[in-house]
Amino acid sequence: MKAVIHERYGAAEALKIGAVDRPDIGDNEVLIRVYASSVTTADWRIRAAAFPGYAWLPGRVMFGLFRPRHKVTGMEFAGRVVARGQGVTRFKGGDAVFGLAPRGAHAEYLAIREDAAVAAKPGALGYDEAATVPFGALSALVFLRDYAKVGPGQKVLINGASGGVGVFAVQLAKHFGAEVTAVASTGNLDLLRDLGADHVIDYTREDFTKSGKHWDLVFDTVGKTRFATVKRVLTAQGIYLPIEFGLREIAQALITERGRVKVGVSGDSQDDLDYLAGLLAQGTLRPVIDARFPLEQTADAHRRVESRHKRGGVVIVVGDEASGQPVPQ
Numbered sequence: 364m365k366a367v368i369h370e371r372y373g374a375a376e377a378l379k380i381g382a383v384d385r386p387d388i389g390d391n392e393v394l395i396r397v398y399a400s401s402v403t404t405a406d407w408r409i410r411a412a413a414f415p416g417y418a419w420l421p422g423r424v425m426f427g428l429f430r431p432r433h434k435v436t437g438m439e440f441a442g443r444v445v446a447r448g449q450g451v452t453r454f455k456g457g458d459a460v461f462g463l464a465p466r467g468a469h470a471e472y473l474a475i476r477e478d479a480a481v482a483a484k485p486g487a488l489g490y491d492e493a494a495t496v497p498f499g500a501l502s503a504l505v506f507l508r509d510y511a512k513v514g515p516g517q518k519v520l521i522n523g524a525s526g527g528v529g530v531f532a533v534q535l536a537k538h539f540g541a542e543v544t545a546v547a548s549t550g551n552l553d554l555l556r557d558l559g560a561d562h563v564i565d566y567t568r569e570d571f572t573k574s575g576k577h578w579d580l581v582f583d584t585v586g587k588t589r590f591a592t593v594k595r596v597l598t599a600q601g602i603y604l605p606i607e608f609g610l611r612e613i614a615q616a617l618i619t620e621r622g623r624v625k626v627g628v629s630g631d632s633q634d635d636l637d638y639l640a641g642l643l644a645q646g647t648l649r650p651v652i653d654a655r656f657p658l659e660q661t662a663d664a665h666r667r668v669e670s671r672h673k674r675g676g677v678v679i680v681v682g683d684e685a686s687g688q689p690v691p692q
């Protein structure tokens with residue numbers, strides 16, 4: 364089968380299109396024909412070994428010390444179940460699904476355990492749309508619900524609100540009842556209003572840390588702030604939640620600013636993906652597509668992601684079924 368392959372860390376040019384064996388499935392796994400995938404910020408970091416700060420060593424240990432552990436790139440996917448192992452009860456052949464694949468998703472087929480982060484794709488969603496959801500939406504959900512415990516009436520500021528995590532953070536914070544201020548550059552402000560933001564700030568014209576306003580939570584999804592300046596705009600019990608963090612933020616969270624600074628890692632739970640699928644089906648959440656690239660141009664998609672100016676998700680089209688309305692069941 365056709366796949367995007369990386370055998371060494373490096374620039375986007377290090378990615379190759381090649382042929383690899385279609386994966387075998389174990390008793391508790393399903394084989395999925397992938398119609399659409401995406402390139403996430405994590406895919407770029409893994410390809411380039413661009414793990415932020417302290418994460419350089421853990422990143423290399425996790426993803427391969429000297430070369431990438433998994434030959435096939437990518438993690439987000441949407442497609443159809445085409446075969447299942449003997450022990451599989453949750454899915455059957457033909458089911459439309461989406462999820463996060465731990466061993467590569469930029470390929471025509473992938474194998475995944477039925478209890479991993481894979482869920483039924485809401486019928487109204489195209490495969491291309493569904494393929495941009497899991498990484499950003501699971502991150503936004505875990506950070507807002509579990510680390511920040513966002514609830515009704517809270518004033519929440521989301522920095523980097525038009526990115527892969529940000530577009531879902533805006534919508535989920537609204538869903539949890541918060542009053543949301545979303546920060547991005549001029550061209551993205553209408554999108555943020557469309558996603559439900561109560562207030563928008565254009566960071567090219569205004570520094571929110573000098574606004575004189577106060578928030579119960581500042582969630583920085585893009586690594587552009589520091590607690591030293593953000594603390595000026597936090598309420599007395601306010602929390603600073605940087606999704607990108609280094610040793611300084613870890614020390615603040617554990618020692619010097621306990622309770623005021625929180626750090627953490629995202630999740631990949633099936634229950635959470637099911638919950639998000641429900642919100643997508645209701646129309647409470649909607650994906651945002653920045654651009655679509657054919658599988659053969661995955662390197663260009665990586666360059667777009669590396670710019671740090673994508674709006675929502677960057678789709679990789681793997682099959683004809685990827686775009687537009689979903690194929691009838």
Ligand SMILES: NC(=O)c1ccc[n+]([C@@H]2O[C@H](COP(=O)([O-])OP(=O)(O)OC[C@H]3O[C@@H](n4cnc5c(N)ncnc54)[C@H](OP(=O)(O)O)[C@@H]3O)[C@@H](O)[C@H]2O)c1
Nearest residue numbers: 404502523525526527528547548584587628629671672673
């Ligand atoms: N800790 C964890 O477990 C975890 C989990 C998931 C993700 N992450 C990390 O979280 C980060 C976010 O991922 P992502 O996919 O959401 O990023 P992304 O899509 O690359 O974010 C891009 C967005 O950030 C905005 N932006 C760029 N510069 C900005 C600035 N100076 N101020 C405010 N907004 C700015 C851009 O808007 P404009 O184009 O308008 O500038 C763009 O829409 C990544 O570094 C990822 O590695 C960590």
